[in-house]
Amino acid sequence: MKSEFTLKLDRCKGCGICVSFCPKQVLALDTLGKVYVANHENCIACGQCELRCPDYAIFMDKVKKEAAK
Amino acid sequence: MRSYENFFRQNRLPHLWCPGCGNGIVMKAIVQAIEKNPDFNQDNTVIVSGIGCSSRASGYMDFDTLHTAHGRAIPFATGVKLANPALNVIVITGDGDCTAIGGNHFIHGCRRNVDLTVVLFNNNIYGMTGGQASPMTPLGKKATTAPYGSVDRPFDACKLAEAAGATYVARSTAFHVQHLIKTIEDGLNNRGFSFIEALVQCPTAYGRRNKMGDPAKMMAWMRDNAVMKNSWDKLPDDKKIGDKFPIGLFFKAESESYDESYKKVQEIAGGAAK
Ligand SMILES: Cc1ncc(C[n+]2csc(CCOP(=O)(O)OP(=O)(O)O)c2C)c(N)n1
Ligand code: SF4
Ligand code: SF4
Ligand code: SF4
Ligand SMILES: [Mg+2]
Numbered sequence: 001m002k003s004e005f006t007l008k009l010d011r012c013k014g015c016g017i018c019v020s021f022c023p024k025q026v027l028a029l030d031t032l033g034k035v036y037v038a039n040h041e042n043c044i045a046c047g048q049c050e051l052r053c054p055d056y057a058i059f060m061d062k063v064k065k066e067a068a069k
Numbered sequence: 070m071r072s073y074e075n076f077f078r079q080n081r082l083p084h085l086w087c088p089g090c091g092n093g094i095v096m097k098a099i100v101q102a103i104e105k106n107p108d109f110n111q112d113n114t115v116i117v118s119g120i121g122c123s124s125r126a127s128g129y130m131d132f133d134t135l136h137t138a139h140g141r142a143i144p145f146a147t148g149v150k151l152a153n154p155a156l157n158v159i160v161i162t163g164d165g166d167c168t169a170i171g172g173n174h175f176i177h178g179c180r181r182n183v184d185l186t187v188v189l190f191n192n193n194i195y196g197m198t199g200g201q202a203s204p205m206t207p208l209g210k211k212a213t214t215a216p217y218g219s220v221d222r223p224f225d226a227c228k229l230a231e232a233a234g235a236t237y238v239a240r241s242t243a244f245h246v247q248h249l250i251k252t253i254e255d256g257l258n259n260r261g262f263s264f265i266e267a268l269v270q271c272p273t274a275y276g277r278r279n280k281m282g283d284p285a286k287m288m289a290w291m292r293d294n295a296v297m298k299n300s301w302d303k304l305p306d307d308k309k310i311g312d313k314f315p316i317g318l319f320f321k322a323e324s325e326s327y328d329e330s331y332k333k334v335q336e337i338a339g340g341a342a343k
Contacts, residue, residue, distance in 0.1 A: 011082060015089030020285030051246050052288070054093030055083055059071065 003045040004061045009034050012057035018049035027058075076100035076111070078131045086122060089284025091243035091269030095190055096126045098246060098267070099159065102253035109257065114157045117146040119171060121163035122197045123190035123269070140171030143178040146185050147327070154328040157257070160187040164205035165195045168224050172204070175226075179233035179262050184326040186256045186263040189226055192271035200274035211278045226266050231320040236261035238320040242268040244291040245316065255318070261326045268295075 014033030027049060028038040035058055037043075045062045077100065086092045103109045114132045118124035120139035127134040137145045142160045150158045167175050167189050178185065194212060195201040202212035202219050205226060209218040231238045237259035241249035249267060256263035270276060270287035281287050290312065296304065298317030 013083070013088035015284045017089055017285045017288065020283075021288075052094060052244070054086065054090055054243075054284075056071075056074065056077075056093070056097065057083075 001040055001043065002063055003040075003043045004063050005037050005040075006059040006061070007035060007037075008057045008059075011055045013055055015054065017052050017054065018058055021048050021052055023048065073097065073100045073104050076103065076131050077129055081129050084129055085125060087271075087273045089270065089272045089287075090122070091192065091271070091284075091288070092123050092126060092190055094243040094246060095123075095188065095249065095267045095269055096129065096161075098249045099126075099161070099188060099253055100130065101250045102257055103159075105250075105254050106257050109157050113155065114159065115146075115149050116159050116161060117142045117149065118161040119163065119166035120197070121166045121190075121195070122271070123163040123192070124161055124166060126161045126190075140166055140169070140174060142166065143171065143174040143183070143185065143187065147178060147181075147183050150184055150328055151331055154184070154332070158185050159257070160185050162187060162189050163196070163203075164189060164191045164193060164226070165201075165203040168204040168226055168229070176229065176233040179230050179235040179264070181327040181330075182234055182236055182261040182324050184261055184328055186253070186259075187265070188253060188256075189264070189266045190269045191226070191266050192269045192275055194271055194275040196271045196274045200278060210275075212275075213278075227264065227319050230262075230264040234262070234324075235264045235320070236322045236324050237263035237265075237318075239264070239318045240266040240268070240314075240316045242288075242291040242295055242316060243270060244288040245295065248316070252318070259321070261324055 012034045014029050019027045024042040026039045026043045030036050049058050050060045111132050116127045116130050116132050117135045118127040119142035127136045142162050146158045146160045193206050201214045204224045206219045227238050227240050237256050239252045241252045256265050272284045276287050294312040295316045298315050301315035
């Protein structure tokens with residue numbers, strides 16, 4: 001995996017902004033309307049999700065190559 | 070925890086804004102811009118806001134903060150700056166707060182070139198009170214007070230600020246986050262009245278009534294219609310149509326700031342001219 005996520009779900013309001021702007025369809029909303037990482041293997045660690053989350057609920061950190069093995 | 074989160078009052082989060090409201094994006098951009106400026110810290114920076122959804126931001130920001138009266142953030146901020154010119158003073162305001170009830174304070178703040186950085190969260194509507202038209206509601210857009218679409222020609226707050234005498238004038242959007250942070254950062258560095266208009270989506274009181282889709286669609290509209298100033302200037306007039314609008318730095322000038330002018334008055338009054 002190229003990335004590691006920290007989700008602060010008590011802050012997530014299910015607006016779908018991160019889901020919509022993810023270029024790789026990695027994220028989705030669950031039945032309660034909270035974000036979850038649905039296709040982690042597709043993540044390119046671009047950070048678009050964290051960049052535009054209005055509620056500071058999703059944080060993405062790049063994973064270094066060696067650590068990713 | 071990200072370092073910029075030190076500038077938030079953690080016990081006040083999550084904030085009260087609606088799902089997908091753009092205000093949270095701009096509030097974060099402001100603290101990230103502050104973080105980039107080594108001269109700004111929590112003890113020498115004051116956040117002043119008026120009244121509105123956007124103006125609630127001051128309550129979440131861990132600085133000395135003033136949540137003032139509707140339209141009056143700039144006068145309060147002017148007072149803070151003159152009382153202690155060493156402080157960095159940032160104003161958070163809405164399109165209604167700044168250009169309707171606070172319109173005169175706004176132009177006179179610009180005219181005096183008070184050393185403030187004013188960030189206008191433009192959602193094109195009175196969000197907090199349920200969706201009345203503001204002076205920045207575009208022609209034809211619906212509001213509770215304009216059920217058939219607004220016929221009142223809107224203000225371009227950037228042109229207004231420039232004409233009134235502001236010395237840094239720029240626009241960005243909640244979609245263009247990196248650009249927004251840089252725009253605010255440059256505004257903080259200007260000695261004088263800095264005005265930044267940040268477009269924000271209000272899905273609840275504006276988007277829904279105008280069938281603009283979900284919050285992401287409203288941001289995609291910003292992405293698709295904002296044109297960087299350099300490209301905008303090269304566009305022929307017949308291409309500056311529809312929803313297209315310019316973003317970027319519109320104006321920058323050097324001029325004495327009001328606290329410097331006022332210091333001279335204090336010196337004379339104190340006997341320096343004798
Ligand atoms: C003196 C006064 N008049 C009217 C109001 C009611 N009021 C509260 S917020 C608001 C408009 C807010 O619009 P805007 O500044 O665009 O902020 P937004 O909520 O859209 O962020 C009004 C008219 C008030 N609080 N005080
Ligand atoms: S952008 Fe933030 S608040 Fe919105 S769904 Fe994603 S994580 Fe939740
Ligand atoms: S880092 Fe990029 S690819 Fe990964 S989930 Fe976020 S937006 Fe999608
Ligand atoms: S009414 Fe609009 S501006 Fe106010 S919090 Fe909701 S979405 Fe944001
Ligand atoms: Mg508004």
